[in-house]
Amino acid sequence: MSLFPVKRAPIVLLLLVVLAAGAWFFLKEKSAPVPPAPGARVSLVAIKADLAAQFSGQNAYAHVKALDEIGPRPPASAGYMKALDYLEAEYAKLGWTTARQTFTRATPKGPVNFTNLLARHGAADWTKSVPAVIGGHLDSKDIQAFRFTGANDGGSSTGVIMEMARVLATDPAAAAQVELVLFDGEEAFLANLTHTDGLYGSKHYAKEIAKRSTWPSVGVVIDLVGDKDHPIQYNLDAPERFAQAVVKAAKDSGLELKPYPGQIIDDHLPLQGGGLETLHLIGDFQNMPYWHQAGDTLEVIDAEALEQTGRTVLRFLGGL
């Protein structure tokens, strides 16, 4: 004698599977951010294609150089705070309103205070989103063994975003479509990025935008985009129309672009996890011998590479 007659065992099993699936679904739903109500996403109105041609690699390079001169920028360091002051002053000159998004997280090195820097052109209502978010990380990896300023790893994307702020400001209707975000704490405190160490800033940002009354509809994250000797890679887990638009935008901008298979852990993942479809552009860092080494200096940065990426992002937004 058994508890369940053999004939009924498949039914019992099926019932257990259904119950387990239901519990899993419930738990998953509980931990995920609340999805936006239909229509709550603000759609991107095309950004004029001729804006991209105004993007200057030399201007972007000047920002990368300024950041390099400030020195290492690990979270909460004097260098990070100085970089924030520099960037806020630059944004103000261009008519952008900034907000420091601060929060504290437990890390392998104890609790750390982080600061994301958000920017909107003109007056900003932070309770609502605008159609597009363009982000990159500002922090440099905390390395004590040598002076590490992350000219490419953190500096290059920041320089591109700052020059994008200048170009967008020449067309207020286009600028009104975009929120620029510099993430803190992208880098892990331990040797490598994991799902628990690193991406502190983008995780916090994704949670915060979920509280707004409207949601963006497009995300772009750029990283390690200053070295012309290495192609830029893009993610395949974004919508097909993103891939089509970025391939065309890169071609029009002279940028060598290739898709990367699988997944790279970077700031686009928390945005995607929060329901924002996000394009990820990242230099082929696995083949950069200086990645997280002393050699990540201005020497590897090329104004033309910065220009190609900046123009690609603007053309991508214009081509969606």
Ligand SMILES: [Zn+2]
């Ligand atoms: Zn890095």
